[in-house]
Amino acid sequence: MKNTLTPRQKVACLFEGTGNYHHAGHLLDIALITLIMINVVAIIIESIPSVAQQYFDAFLILEIVSVAVFGIEYLVRVWSCVDKAKYVAIEGSNTKRRLKYLFSPLAVIDLIAILPSLLMFIVPLDLRFLRVLRLLRVFKLTRYSRAMQLLSRAFVSEGSSLFAAFFIMAVVLILASCGIYLIEHDVQPDKFGSIPAAMWWAMATLTTVGYGDVVPITPLGKFFGGVITLLSMGMIAIPTGLLASSFSEQVRKRRQLFEDAVHEQIHGDTLNDGSLNKAQRSHLEELRCKLGLNKLEANKAIKTQLNEHNSKLFCRNCGKRP
Incomplete structure (x- = not known):
């Protein structure tokens, strides 16, 4: 069948790495990742x-x-985003779809990657903070890192629970600051002279960092500090446990999604001699890369589904079709 894709659709497929542009999109991602890493190292040096x-x-x-490349990439992404699967479903004009894309997290990160440098070229001042802001370019790796995408999804899915956990930690932080202030401010007015000053000790203690630059010296203060330290161990474990379980759940969902796709390909189409054809394998390989699964677990899922399917087609005793 003749390819009838428009140039804009071809560019959208290239950036998404779908269809016939899977390998070209992968090479483009590698080139951009390399450029980003070179920039980060250069900015540090x-x-x-x-x-x-x-x-x-x-x-x-x-x-x-770098600014030229990232700028062109940003403009081309804005131009072609209307043909991406995520935005095609949005009702309305292309302008509405592009505005939706412009305010998406990845588009904002792309803009931040070039904005500090553009300001440096426009503003006739040597603004050091703008030079440091160029390091935010490293966040562009979020677009290509499946692990970062999983982590962001974990934050979103557990947003309400994390908010509740951090709210409790904030309350404990205030109580710990007030308590150590009442106990130590007369003995160490230079370190615990106010509640805001005591918050530094409370923060270091609650996070179990314990810098040691500010410590209680009275017996009651040491006892109170010990209680806060023991309490903080459980407090820190709450958001950590939430993120760990959510991250694991996101990985499980991706594996399940791939297994469902394999099942659909095998049981929905006619197999040639009990094996996947080239088009089916290409589709599954594209999905594997998109989901960030390694080849070992992908091949295991395919083999399991094939064995299950073939066991129903062939007789277990003679090995022939019934």
Whole structure:
């Protein structure tokens, strides 16, 4: 069948890595990831004054090229987003779809990646904080990292529970600050002279960091600090446990989604000699990459489904079709 995709649809497929553009999209992702990592390393090294001065021209050329590439990528993504599966379903004009995309987290990250550099070129000042903000470019890796996507989904799915846990921690933080202030402020007015000043000790204690720069010295203060330390161990475990269980659940859902797709391909279509054809394997490989599963677990799911399907088609005794 002749390919009737428009140029914009082809670009959308390239960025999504779907269909015939799976391998090309994968290569594009690798190229962009490489450029992002080069930028992050360069920005870190550039913070060394002697190196920044010696290789000023090289850093400037790299920055101009990077901003140009990321800027073109951003504009092309905005242009082609209307043909992505996620936005095609949105009713309304292409302008509405593009506005929806512009305010999506990934689009905001793409804009942040180029905005500090653009401001540096426009504003005739050497704004150091804008140079540091270029490190936010590392968040572009979220688009290509399946692990980061799983973590963000875990945060979203457990948002209400995490909010409740952090609210309780905030209450305990205030109570701990007030308690240590009442106990220690007369003995150490320079360190516990106010409740806000005592919050530094409470934060370090509740997070079990314990910097040791501010510590209680009275017996009652030490006892109170011990109680807060023991309490903090359970407090920190709450959000950690929520995120761990949610992350595990997201991984399970992705595996289940792939197994369902394998089951649909095997039981929904006619197999050739009890095996998947090239088109089916290509579709499953594309889905595997999209879900971020490794080949071992994907092949295991395919083999399991094939064995289950073939066991129903062939006689267990003679090995022939009934």
